[in-house]
Amino acid sequence: MPFIEVSHIAINVPDLRAAEAYYCGLFDLQVAWRDSGGAASMFATWEQIDEAGAVPEVVMLWNGGFRLALAVATEIPTSEPQRVDHIGLQASLEQLRAVRRRVTSEGLTVVTERDGELLIFHDRYGYPWELDTRSFADPRVIGRQVEERQIAAKAAAAE
Secondary structure: OOOOOOOOEEEEEOOHHHHHHHHHHHHOOEEEEEEOOOOOOOOOOHHHHHHHOOOOOEEEEEEOOEEEEEEEOOOOOOOOOOOOOOEEEEOOHHHHHHHHHHHHHHOOEEEEEEOOOEEEEEOOOOOEEEEEOOOOOOHHHHHHHHHHHHHHHHHHHHO
8 A cells, every 4th residue: 555645754953943944944944833742832932932941852844745853863973874865855946946046055065966857965964855856756757767867878988
């Protein structure tokens, strides 16, 4: 039985408040809720959370079908590979270009880019993101396109 959709992606960050601002700015996300274990409302602002003396452990961000959960982590190893291989999002051409501008302005590492189609980069926390304008409704189509590029590259190298 197929899954309906990805419910969310959860990543560890050292500072929820800073990471919230960062990812909201990078991907045009909105805050869905901040969970402080009942010490403050799930829908409290940071000011209300501070007044209550609450300490959120998880912040849920979203924009349409993209939901990103930020979990507080006291230690994020920088010498070890991240536990997430990459996070893939289907994006419109406009979204892809907007994120590309932000990636450039922040001096982030771009791993791969195909203009108007694909952008793979690492964010400031080391997480790899893949934004793709192609539809993943049938992932076999993407596989065929990748295979065609691989065959063409091999043929070009053989010449």
